Amino acid sequence: MKMRGAKVLLECLLEQGVDTIFGYPGGTILNIYDELELGGYSKQIRHILTSHEQGASHAADGYARSTGKVGVCFATSGPGATNLVTGIATAYMDSSPVVFVTCNVGETLIGRDSFQEVDITGISMPITKCNYLVKDVNQLADVVREAFAIARTGRPGPVLIDIAKNATSAETDFTPLPVSEHHNSGRLQTLISRSSHDLKASEPDQDDIDLLLSMIEESKQPLVLVGGGVIRSKGAVPEFRTFVETLNAPVASTMMGGGALPGNHALFTGMIGMHGTHASNLASAECDLLIAIGCRFSDRVATNAAHFAKNAKIVHIDVDRAEIDKNVLTDHHIIGDAKRVLELLNAKLPAHDYPQWKLRVFSRKELPIPHDARILLPNEVMETIQKVQNEAIIVTDVGQHQLWAAQYFHFNRPGQLITSGGFGTMGFGMGAAMGAKLGNPDQVVVHCTGDGCFRMNCHELSTIEHYDIPTITVIFNNHTLGMVRQWQTLIYCKRYSQTDLDRGPDFMKLAEAYGVGGARATNQEEFESVFRTAVESGKPWVIECTIPKDIKVHPMVSAGTPVTDFLLD
Amino acid sequence: MNHQVKRHTLSVLVENASGVLSQVSRLFSRKGYNIESLAVGTTDEPSISRITIEVMGDDLMVTQVMNQLRKLFPVHSVQRLDPDKSIRRELVMIKVKAETRESRNEIIQIANIFRASIIDVSSGSLTLAIIGSESKDEALENLLKEFGILELVRTGMVALERGEDTINADNKEKGEFNYSKNVL
Numbered sequence: 001m002k003m004r005g006a007k008v009l010l011e012c013l014l015e016q017g018v019d020t021i022f023g024y025p026g027g028t029i030l031n032i033y034d035e036l037e038l039g040g041y042s043k044q045i046r047h048i049l050t051s052h053e054q055g056a057s058h059a060a061d062g063y064a065r066s067t068g069k070v071g072v073c074f075a076t077s078g079p080g081a082t083n084l085v086t087g088i089a090t091a092y093m094d095s096s097p098v099v100f101v102t103c104n105v106g107e108t109l110i111g112r113d114s115f116q117e118v119d120i121t122g123i124s125m126p127i128t129k130c131n132y133l134v135k136d137v138n139q140l141a142d143v144v145r146e147a148f149a150i151a152r153t154g155r156p157g158p159v160l161i162d163i164a165k166n167a168t169s170a171e172t173d174f175t176p177l178p179v180s181e182h183h184n185s186g187r188l189q190t191l192i193s194r195s196s197h198d199l200k201a202s203e204p205d206q207d208d209i210d211l212l213l214s215m216i217e218e219s220k221q222p223l224v225l226v227g228g229g230v231i232r233s234k235g236a237v238p239e240f241r242t243f244v245e246t247l248n249a250p251v252a253s254t255m256m257g258g259g260a261l262p263g264n265h266a267l268f269t270g271m272i273g274m275h276g277t278h279a280s281n282l283a284s285a286e287c288d289l290l291i292a293i294g295c296r297f298s299d300r301v302a303t304n305a306a307h308f309a310k311n312a313k314i315v316h317i318d319v320d321r322a323e324i325d326k327n328v329l330t331d332h333h334i335i336g337d338a339k340r341v342l343e344l345l346n347a348k349l350p351a352h353d354y355p356q357w358k359l360r361v362f363s364r365k366e367l368p369i370p371h372d373a374r375i376l377l378p379n380e381v382m383e384t385i386q387k388v389q390n391e392a393i394i395v396t397d398v399g400q401h402q403l404w405a406a407q408y409f410h411f412n413r414p415g416q417l418i419t420s421g422g423f424g425t426m427g428f429g430m431g432a433a434m435g436a437k438l439g440n441p442d443q444v445v446v447h448c449t450g451d452g453c454f455r456m457n458c459h460e461l462s463t464i465e466h467y468d469i470p471t472i473t474v475i476f477n478n479h480t481l482g483m484v485r486q487w488q489t490l491i492y493c494k495r496y497s498q499t500d501l502d503r504g505p506d507f508m509k510l511a512e513a514y515g516v517g518g519a520r521a522t523n524q525e526e527f528e529s530v531f532r533t534a535v536e537s538g539k540p541w542v543i544e545c546t547i548p549k550d551i552k553v554h555p556m557v558s559a560g561t562p563v564t565d566f567l568l569d
Numbered sequence: 570m571n572h573q574v575k576r577h578t579l580s581v582l583v584e585n586a587s588g589v590l591s592q593v594s595r596l597f598s599r600k601g602y603n604i605e606s607l608a609v610g611t612t613d614e615p616s617i618s619r620i621t622i623e624v625m626g627d628d629l630m631v632t633q634v635m636n637q638l639r640k641l642f643p644v645h646s647v648q649r650l651d652p653d654k655s656i657r658r659e660l661v662m663i664k665v666k667a668e669t670r671e672s673r674n675e676i677i678q679i680a681n682i683f684r685a686s687i688i689d690v691s692s693g694s695l696t697l698a699i700i701g702s703e704s705k706d707e708a709l710e711n712l713l714k715e716f717g718i719l720e721l722v723r724t725g726m727v728a729l730e731r732g733e734d735t736i737n738a739d740n741k742e743k744g745e746f747n748y749s750k751n752v753l
Contacts (some may be wrong), residue, residue, distance in 0.1 A: 125592060126599070130642045151644065194645055225664075291634035325629065 005137040006035035009101065012144040014044060016181060018072050018439055019144040020063060022048045022431075027116060029103035037414070048438065048467060051266040051459040054136025057087020058457070060098045061265035064091070065418050066393060066436035067131035068090035070151050071098040077105055078116030078230040081162070082123065086425055089127040089160050093422025094256060095232055097156035099147050100124075105395035106166040107135045123160050124432055129157035137170040142186040145177075149188055153199045156232055157321040160300050182488045197541040201319045204336030209344045211292070211332055212315055220251040221357045223309075225272060225301075228256025228421065229294015230338045231316060231414040239342035240293070242417060246346065247248070248353045254282035255406050256337060256415040259447075263410025274557050275403045276480060280362040281563040283557075284309050285359075294338045295318045297327040298422065299559065303374050307562040317341050367554050367569060370410075373523060376545050378476055380524040382408035382534055385446055386472070388531055390541045393418060393436050395471075397453030400482035403464025427456030428518070433471040444472070451477040451501050461514035464540045467497075472534045473542045478549045486552045490567060507544045517541040572627045576605065578650040578657060578728050578734055579635065581620040584643040585611055592622060593644070596637045602626055608725035617645065619736075621727045623627070647662040648736045649727050660686070660698060661706045666717035667695040676716060683709045694719060 003011070009032060012022070022032030025033040036042045050056040053075045071091075076438045077082050081102040091098045105114045109569045121133045130150050142164065147159040167224065182188050183199075186192050190281035192199055216222060224244055230236045241258055244251050244267055251261050253270040270277035273282060284290065290312040295301065305328050313331040318325055318339065324333045332342050369379055385392060386409055394409055396402040396419040418436055420428040433447035453474050460557035464471060476482075481499040489498050511518030517539055521527035527545060554567040583589045590609060597604050604621040624631070631649060638647045650657075667673040676695050680687055683705065689696035699709055703726075710721070730736070 040685070121588065122591070125588075125595065129640075191642065322633070322640055324636070326633060 001173065003045065004031070004035070004169050004173050005140050005163065005169050007039055008137070008140050008172060009144060009163070009168070010035055010039060010041045010045070011174060011176060012141055013072065013200045014041070015145075016070065016175060016177075018070075020046050020048065022059040022063070022073055022277060022435065023048055023074030024050060024053045024056055024080060025074075026074065026080045026410050028077040028105055028165045028408040029074060029080070029101075029168075031165065032103065034103075040445070043185075046438075047074075048434070049461065049513055050463045052457070053083035053492050054087055054427070055098070055431040055434070055463065056458040057084045057098075058090065058428050058558055059435035059460075060085060060100075061091045061096050061428075062395060062418055062435030063439040064096045064098050064435075065094070065432070066415050067095075067439035069417070070148055071096070071435065071440070072224075073098060073100050075100070075102050076116065076119045077103055077120075078110040079118075081120040081386060083210050085145070086423075086427075087122060088124055088160065090420050090423045090425040090428055092127045092129070092156040094420065095156050095229060097151040098158045099142055099144075099151050099157060099356055100128075100160040101102070102131070102160065102162045103168060104162050104164050105562070107164045110135075110164060111190060120160065122162045127158070128160045131160040131162070131442075133162045133164070133485055134167050135164045137167040139335030140167060140172070140183045141174055142188075145182045146187045148179075148411065149199055153511075154201050155229075167393045178527050186495070201375055202346055204334050204341045208332070209341070209348070210333040211335060212345065214346055215289055215313060215315065215332065216247065216291075216352070220314075221287045221354065222289040222291060223287035223312070223361075224249055224251040224288060225254070225256040225281050225284070225292040226251060226260040227254040227293065227295025229502075230260045231256060231294075233294065233319070233338035235554075236294075236337070236339035236342060237414045238435060239339050242346050243342050243349065246349050248351065248352050248358075250279070250358060252276070252283060254298075254417065254421070255385065255417075256421040257295065258406060258413045259273050259411035266425050267358075270366075271406055273563060274303055274559070275466070275553050275555065276557070276563060277409065278555065278566075279361050281566075283361045285311065285319065285564045287312045290314045290397070293342070294319070296323050298401075302328050302563070303557050304560055304562045305511060315480060324509075326366045367412035371524075375481060375523075376521055376523050376547055378404040378525060378547055378551060379408045381474060381476065381545050381547075382448075382528055384524060384528045386410060388528065388567070389444045389446065389535060391416075393440060394418070395429050395433040395436055395445060395447045397447075397449040398424045398426045399450045399453060399477075399484075400450050400486065400551075400553050401450045401453075401476040403483075404476070407553075426453045430457040430460045430464075430473070433473070434460060434469050445470075447471050447473045447476055449473060451475055451479060452481045454507070455501075458510065461511070461516055461540070461542070465515040468540070470538050472531070475542065476543045476547055477507070478547050478551070479551055482551075483553070485549075486556075489550070490556070491558070507542060511542040516552075518544070519546045520546065522546050574625055574627050575627060576652075577624055577631045578655065578726065579624065579631070579638075580639060580648045580650055580728060581621045581622065582647075583618050583620060583623065583738060584645070584647040585616050585618040586643060589618070590620065591641045592615050592641055593622075593638065595605065597622070597624060597636055600630065602630065602634070605725070606725040607692050608659075608727045621725065623726050650730060654732075655728050657702055657708070657726050658700055659703070659726045660724040661710075662696060662698050662722050663710065663718060664689075664694055664696045664712050664720040666693065667707065668693050672716055678714065679709070679712050685709060686697050687702055690704055712719070
């Protein structure tokens with residue numbers, strides 16, 4: 001069938017089962033937006049017009065993280081494309097599958113510094129799994145099919161397709177092909193036929209599995225460390241729970257591993273790393289075998305890579321072989337998808353128990369959880385959300401509130417915590433919450449944010465109101481950039497350089513201006529009442545929680561020091 | 570794992586397409602490693618190019634970069650060439666000042682000894698081309714210095730494995746990725 005490039009793209013999205021696009025139109029992408037209406041595609045694919053391309057990029061990311069499907073985001077050339085950059089990098093660092101489609105100026109104008117021209121494939125090279133510049137309409141369908149396959153397989157991640165405007169208007173022959181047939185045609189067939197490049201994760205080596213099993217037999221004090229890889233790997237969580245319950249050993253988690261094991265599980269020691277629990281951090285130093293699954297030993301986990309788990313043999317299980325020995329030198333590794341590796345381990349793993357080791361790990365005294373009826377404390381906010389909406393999806397921005405959310409909320413399932421763990425993008429939450437709610441209309445979505453982060457992308461409240469996306473934004477307002485202030489207090493002799501946010505706007509007036517519900521809370525009782533109102537209303541809300549300025553995230557380990565050297569506890 | 574810094578020769582098969590070379594070289598610059606030598610050209614299959622890269626580093630660093638390279642979709646194969654089991658050559662062109670008959674004769678004699686060819690002559694200069702490994706090139710360069718080198722250009726080192734083994738042999742990449750297992 002002859003059709004123009006714009007239509008080919010939209011047909012390809014239908015092939016992939018895309019139901020939602022987040023985007024923003026502009027000059028070069030006009031043919032595609034035109035086709036959305038002309039071809040009647042907007043009836044099958046919902047397009048969410050955001051206030052800013054960055055919001056669209058985070059929304060597509062939040063949609064992908066919360067549904068496991070590939071998110072899709074559109075933007076025009078030049079500034080439209082560069083506004084996506086932070087969102088692409090955020091998705092890349094947390095291995096989130098998103099296909100970004102940008103259009104560039106026509107082929108004859110490329111390289112002439114034309115109006116709104118930018119080399120977005122060059123710019124996004126380090127932050128995408130793969131990117132394309134399509135100048136020939138005949139290649140378009142093939143590229144889109146490959147892009148989706150690459151985004152979702154192996155270690156997932158963002159892919160960018162930049163289409164020259166002429167390729168959206170030129171005509172080509174298009175034959176629809178179900179996704180299940182894509183691997184038999186075109187570029188994908190070639191890619192899969194190459195010996196060195198499996199699209200999918202390679203089958204784990206049985207000898208590697210057996211070696212780990214024998215290491216487990218020798219170990220007296222094993223510790224499991226779970227990361228985001230177990231969350232991203234489809235169907236891995238049940239296998240993971242079987243594995244740890246059979247092993248019956250303590251389990252620590254990175255921030256991205258939140259939800260792999262229920263937060264109140266008897267084997268769970270909590271988060272590890274810079275703001276990890278005593279149990280997790282001390283267990284990592286004392287264990288004789290560390291089984292790390294789907295994590296990458298970032299500097300927020302292994303704050304001092306040379307000292308991390310220094311008494312242990314470290315076994316690293318990961319889908320990406322480039323992660324092995326990157327940050328922490330390991331003694332053994334297994335390459336493969338977490339689900340498959342865990343299946344193979346579970347097939348042979350006998351039941352264990354380590355009563356003395358567990359007693360030692362779990363008898364560590366954690367910090368007392370404070371309460372004060374006169375004021376509102378961050379832990380009280382998280383406890384209340386848990387009490388009222390145990391199953392809510394928690395989306396966070398970045399900073400103190402992010403750590404409080406990770407520490408005080410017990411996540412029970414994968415995808416329940418959506419946070420920018422790797423890139424630490426302030427302003428991520430508003431867009432991501434929007435995407436998560438659209439992908440999960442039956443779930444309550446709570447966006448936890450700080451007053452600093454909220455300001456960064458609060459203009460997306462207009463999108464949330466327009467499309468009636470009932471997210472609940474909870475602002476932890478301490479009138480300062482709390483995490484930076486915490487570092488200034490502890491490390492920079494209380495010189496509070498440029499961290500006071502003693503300024504407007506009035507968030508309640510802002511909520512009113514955007515047409516969403518607004519309420520303030522100054523103690524736990526008030527918060528519970530307004531939070532219940534917000535949930536029951538089924539409408540978007542902004543709840544401003546006034547919290548003291550100098551509450552810190554406890555415990556804390558300084559960057560560069562071993563995880564056992566608590567600066568704050 | 571060997572932490573000694575030494576010269577490594579990497580051979581990389583890539584799609585012959587624009588942007589691929591910068592994707593490959595980016596991975597070295599990102600880690601702060603300077604590429605000592607780089608040569609690119611098409612292979613017997615015109616859609617595939619072969620990049621030969623020489624870089625100074627320890628084994629861990631080279632393994633990391635190789636694993637990163639293998640993640641790039643336009644990269645078909647990455648192989649580290651063992652210096653004892655491979656042949657390495659580069660072409661060097663040297664333009665030397667030769668204004669008198671004596672100096673011309675002397676340069677031609679030196680060229681003969683090194684099996685370098687004279688590829689251009691003018692009234693004031695001679696241009697030599699030599700194929701070899703770096704030690705031979707350096708020796709010639711040192712001898713020619715006294716006449717005055719006007720210009721010098723290298724192609725960059727290219728290398729192949731000795732014998733019938735090729736970069737396409739399937740079993741190698743898996744075999745290469747086994748360093749840390751020896752720690753046990």
